Amino acid sequence: MDITFDHVSKNFSLISALKDISFEVKQGEFVFIVGSSGAGKSTLLKLILHQIKPSSGNIIIDQVNYRQAKKWQIEKIRKNIGVIFQDFQLIADKSVEENIALALDIINYPHAEISAKIDEVIKKVNLNNRRFLFPSQLSGGELQRTALARALAINPQVILADEPTGNLDPYNSWNLVKLLKDINEQNHTTIVMTSHNNDIVSSLNKRIISLENGEIKTVNPIKTKVKHSKKNEPA
């Protein structure tokens, strides 16, 4: 599932969140979107998900141009995108298990296999003893991991992660990034991740799209692994 932004701008009234952005993410790539707060990182992810529409330009996902896309095509694309929202977007009156089950039900995952799939992803994100708890009973990190579990459960072609390490301690942050890296390498899943954490961004030797005031400042295809602080990385 390729992602193409072709001269995309997004305005909110008089404010320009993104200005004439063009880039391409190929299937299986791992791309970091970096930039200061208000640079337009979350807006960019929302545009990929068609949560908001661009003011101008074209967004082409999986060869479908959103401008000409039918509703069912957008729904199909969304079913192949696992999202970790910055504000988690978990359903308050559903347990961890039910939140994950909802995502599986939406993609028509076989009902008989849902429970086993939940077991698998819950184990993967280390939420074993939180399965039946509700979002209000979880810590920030646990909420983040629940959102990750929901995204992973559907075996997506693309994972959009909006500041997924924002609420995690360094140990869990590295664990999460390692998990995303493994998924990217093993399943050839495209990962588009926004982050403030320079250590993580620089450690993975992946392409970085740097945004500043809604414009692409640099697209940095890192060739060599940048030395990073090893103290936070799990053994």
Next chain:
Amino acid sequence: MSLLKHTWHHLRRSPFQSSIAILIMSQMLFIVSGFSIISSGLSKILKYFETKPEITIFLKDGLDKATVENFQKELAAYPSIKEIKYLSKEKALSLYKEQNKDNPLLTEMVTASILPASFEVSVSDPKILEQISQNISTKTNIVDEIIYQKDMINSLLRWTNLIRQAGFILTVLIALTAFLITSIIIGMKVTNRKDEIKVSRLLGASKFYVQRPFLLEGVIYGCLGSLIGTIFSSGLAIYFRSQINTFFQPIVFLPYEPTFYLTIFAITTAIGIVIGYGASLVSVKRYIKF
């Protein structure tokens, strides 16, 4: 998560709203089923009189025996006559006394002279009654009044139609109320679950996917309302059946067959489903725009 589980989740999370919707639906379907039962009884009364052709001819006072006998012969000459019964003034008095034996005030002042003699003519072909009625109505020197089944049936039909119309208007009014209340309740539930709907849509759910639980909820309100409404109306009918049927004897106003009550249940369920689904559809179309 199956659709039923999802819908049950909605019902469980707002039990008060759900109970109100079920209650109003039950009231509406109680009235619908109640009027259906009454309407069926009224139809039986009509059918009974329609299939029992009779005419009563009241005679003028002071007729001699020969005139009465000649008149009886004239009546007997018509085809399809089953029976001609003569009721003299004295017999009419004894019948009147028998009918009002519990009310002596009504019988004290009445004598045979003020009651008319009459002929009760029953036929096998109801069409002949019209002919008899037309012919004898010209004999004003003999005939005082004709009570013809047709008049009685027409009068009964007027009352039956009036009751049916009143029932229909009442049903429409309460159905409209049930529709609006269910629609408002589902609308409130949609608003309460806005975040869930939004998230589901972002995860790729179709509009119909997020609408389904609310539509099913409306259908469940209709089914439960029908079940409760019919249980109450049929329960009352069965409880008072013997008294009512004795009153209308020989007509069986309230039937004994379970199939009758099952049919009523099926009809009210269909009405409940249509109203519940319709009300939910209006709400989800109005509130789920994203």
